[in-house]
């Protein structure tokens with residue numbers, strides 16, 4: 326058995342307040358010892374890693390993404406638009422996605438996340454067309470090649486334009502098929518164990534793209550299969566107007582009506598809540614994934630993340646899809662959350678530690694993964710080491726604060742479940758240049774197919 330001591334880090338933030346100033350010890354897939362200031366490990370270690378130039382933190386957890394959107398970054402027809410017109414510009418492009426595009430975009434997004442220190446990611450894939458009936462199967466295969474842990478959500482859209490929804494009819498599916506496919510994916514791929522690298526959750530897309538019946542049936546299926554539930558909610562004022570017009574209810578009333586006041590649920594965005602709705606979410610044990618970059622880019626509004634968190638709502642952090650960010654960088658997203666929450670609440674609020682907590686333990690809470698998101702004894706050895714050797718860090722005092730204040734963007738070493746996945750800023754198992762080249766080809770093919778079909 327081999328024990329590895331990550332020794333004498335420049336700074337070590339465990340996420341729990343425990344002292345690990347002299348590093349941590351890893352045995353197999355787990356953290357087995359925290360080494361306090363002035364101490365050495367209590368048991369012999371046969372390997373050591375000199376972390377004296379590194380800031381050590383738990384692996385970051387991304388609570389909301391759409392990997393496929395990396396193929397439509399900075400797409401000209403979608404620039405400078407709010408959510409609804411932005412979606413309407415992009416749906417016809419996404420209708421041309423196929424297996425190869427999904428494989429390449431999943432690999433690229435997970436690589437980008439990994440290199441930013443992200444060891445666990447949730448993805449919300451909701452585009453299923455005749456070209457792409459088995460997107461999640463392809464994602465499972467692609468995720469295995471990169472090595473982050475994933476929660477892949479079987480998303481869905483069933484309310485097309487002709488029935489009063491926002492998406493075109495070409496990308497909506499029959500509800501019976503959505504439910505049978507959801508069940509199949511859970512049976513084939515969902516691993517509920519604490520060591521799990523792949524979990525499946527159910528994720529009807531949004532109030533304006535699925536029916537209340539599908540929301541109810543998805544909640545029933547999630548309860549019977551014991552998996553999590555995810556959707557977009559309260560992202561824009563347009564969405565609130567849509568809900569009032571179509572259902573005669575605000576989004577949270579609608580959510581309660583369809584049986585989603587449940588601890589299995591985490592919502593993407595959660596911006597437009599009033600005080601009474603925040604209390605209702607606390608009682609319902611519903612979680613919220615804050616996506617600051619996307620919210621700023623689409624001008625959607627400012628999530629009351631600190632208030633939600635302090636009221637008792639589970640709050641995590643997500644980069645959201647790469648057509649509304651347009652990057653997939655988790656350490657940068659933690660900086661964005663810190664800046665946005667300071668802007669909302671004042672400079673003495675949302676410290677770098679508060680933002681890092683959202684990006685680690687907050688995400689673990691959303692995804693019901695208590696074994697992740699911190700570096701306590703017994704936790705999974707998922708971690709990231711950042712080197713402060715770029716011009717942006719020069720002259721810093723507090724190394725942990727410098728990570729966010731100076732804008733770290735790339736981890737030097739990343740470990741998932743006790744295995745190094747990034748060394749010296751380079752992926753261990755994959756060639757990022759090769760992944761980028763194949764991804765670029767797929768993005769070009771997607772634009773060409775869209776151009777052909779829209780002519």
Ligand code: ZN
Nearest residue numbers: 557593645646
């Ligand atoms: Zn989203």
